Amino acid sequence: MARFHPLKVTDVRRETRDAVVVTLRPRDEDVALFDFTQGQYLTFRRDFDGEELRRSYSICAGRDEGCLKVGIKRVDGGAFSTWVNESLAPGDELEAMPPMGKFFAPLDETAARQYLGFAGGSGITPVLSIIKTTLAREPKARFTLVYSNRQINTIMFREELEDLKNLYLGRFSVIHVLEQEGQEIDLFTGRIDAEKMSGLFTHWLDAKAIDMAFICGPEPMMLAIAQSLRDHGLRDDQIKFELFASGQQGRAKTRAVSKSATVPGTGVQATVTLDGATRSFEMARGGETILDAAIAAKLDAPYSCKAGVCSTCRCKVLEGEVEMAVNHALEDYEVRAGYVLSCQAMPISERVVVTYDE
Ligand SMILES: Cc1cc2nc3c(=O)[nH]c(=O)nc-3n(C[C@H](O)[C@H](O)[C@H](O)COP(=O)(O)OP(=O)(O)OC[C@H]3O[C@@H](n4cnc5c(N)ncnc54)[C@H](O)[C@@H]3O)c2cc1C
Ligand code: FES
Structure with missing residues (x-):
């Protein structure tokens, strides 16, 4: 099965100086x-000097807009985002895998829910898609967005958010928090941390009324927000995360294979099902991930970040045991159901059976 498909670039619009x-x-x-x-x-995916790079970008269009749109912010020294910002033009073609990810909550058009969204910088992209789709498809829903940026001129989708406020008068509100620019209300200046969250809950947000919260931004911000939401009574199943972690690709991975669980031997017998076909091969014990072993065995296993962030490489362990070095993408219920990130998973049993098809 072809995993990548060509997409025609029909428009490239400058959103801010860097996006x-x-x-x-x-x-x-x-x-x-x-x-x-x-x-x-x-x-x-795209080749840069003979090396294939894969990068994930959240769709920022709503489901009812009838198009696919992504918002890409240039990361200093970043290969893909710089190329897109400087060279991509209408008429070009990009190769992409079909949409993936679980950063959403099922909608119910009869519900009257209150949603809270937190976005930092380019973390607005999936949250914008959620806001537009939710307000259009749940006519009684209300949405408050807390959006953190360095300065006013780095705010992505500023005009579109204003338009949405007018379109959904009384149902949609935005609190802009600016790190480096003073605002009339002191609380809206600085970074979003535990103290800022406590101020927001005291003066602006009613924790008891919130049904669901979405968070997307840098990791420290996400952790502070999630902790504050829990402290204010939200359950884990009411909090959804998406981590972009753009700096992960070059980072050395911690080896987490437990020595006690490893039986000395030459290798692990691995059986992998992908696109309906099952293959068995031997892989190295320790140090080699299931994804790398599958690719070495000529299987076209899906992946993007190879850093435990995006979940593109998710598979399910049917037999045997594996350990993940890091997991920023799977939720607890998925791990309990046997799902692992194959780019982070190393077998700790002599035999392992996994499937990418469930
Ligand atoms: C699920 C998901 C959704 C995402 N959605 C979006 C989105 O909607 N919008 C968006 O803008 N981003 C998004 N991202 C982030 C995006 O995928 C990229 O990570 C980001 O654009 C950076 O990619 P890059 O190729 O430009 O940078 P990279 O080339 O990967 O570089 C990243 C950083 O590492 C440094 N670096 C690179 N190579 C080296 C080296 N050899 N030594 C030292 N430092 C190095 C660079 O200077 C840079 O600071 C998302 C990520 C995920 C996982
Ligand atoms: S490839 Fe992104 S989590 Fe494995």
């Missing part, structure tokens, strides 16, 4: 494949 919004169109035969759920992302 563009790219509109994409699938081929007619791929339209159904690229039908997405609010909050999902696309994984692109």
